[in-house]
Amino acid sequence: MTELSEFLLKRRSVVVRNMEEPGPSSEDLEKIMRAGMRVPDHGRLTPWRFIVIRGEAREKLGKILGDAFRKENPDCIDEQVKIEEERFVRAPSTIAIVSRTNPEHKIPEWEQILSSGAACQNMLTAALGMGFAAQWITEWYAYNDDVKTALGLESGDRIAGFLYLGSMTDAPSDRQRPEYEDIVSEWTEPAA
Numbered sequence: 038m039t040e041l042s043e044f045l046l047k048r049r050s051v052v053v054r055n056m057e058e059p060g061p062s063s064e065d066l067e068k069i070m071r072a073g074m075r076v077p078d079h080g081r082l083t084p085w086r087f088i089v090i091r092g093e094a095r096e097k098l099g100k101i102l103g104d105a106f107r108k109e110n111p112d113c114i115d116e117q118v119k120i121e122e123e124r125f126v127r128a129p130s131t132i133a134i135v136s137r138t139n140p141e142h143k144i145p146e147w148e149q150i151l152s153s154g155a156a157c158q159n160m161l162t163a164a165l166g167m168g169f170a171a172q173w174i175t176e177w178y179a180y181n182d183d184v185k186t187a188l189g190l191e192s193g194d195r196i197a198g199f200l201y202l203g204s205m206t207d208a209p210s211d212r213q214r215p216e217y218e219d220i221v222s223e224w225t226e227p228a229a
């Protein structure tokens with residue numbers, strides 16, 4: 038078995054609460070994003086964009102999250118808003134992965150969306166393989182229009198995920214996985 042397949046059979050994300058400094062350097066980030074660009078992409082439409090959020094930008098974007106949260110939840114308390122403002126400072130850096138499709142194109146939009154999921158997974162795998170802590174999450178703000186506008190998204194863009202990146206404080210233990218037999222079947226003839 039190759040080293041890569043062994044790695045994939047054991048791979049685990051590292052949750053954002055178990056992240057600390059240092060995060061990936063600029064060079065490391067570029068490597069991770071180049072891995073994200075190297076995904077199957079039917080029709081070569083490049084249906085994804087990556088946005089890096091790090092340093093002071095994390096607090097600036099956090100403020101926008103706080104305001105958006107307050108707007109969505111007018112009865113919320115200040116402590117809740119503070120948690121939202123601090124989302125991005127949980128990790129040294131984050132990559133927002135944007136799905137930018139062309140729904141008019143003959144390549145089905147579904148396939149264009151799938152490619153952005155592949156980009157997320159390639160970057161997650163690359164980052165973990167480089168020894169970084171990494172987690173792919175969306176949380177509520179991936180779906181918030183004010184946050185999307187602040188990130189510079191165009192109309193129709195979707196956030197496929199935020200890839201939080203850092204160093205690991207605690208190694209993850211394994212988690213329950215589905216049973217192979219429940220997932221896998223072999224087709225031999227048409228279903229009745």
Ligand SMILES: Cc1cc2nc3c(=O)[nH]c(=O)nc-3n(C[C@H](O)[C@H](O)[C@H](O)COP(=O)(O)O)c2cc1C
Nearest residue numbers: 048049050051052172173174175176177197198212
């Ligand atoms: C599109 C997508 C969105 C996700 N959003 C969240 C999220 O908002 N919060 C969360 O705790 N996990 C979220 N997850 C799950 C984590 O990425 C991950 O599955 C979990 O931490 C265990 O990962 P592992 O199986 O790679 O070890 C999301 C996963 C996907 C694919």
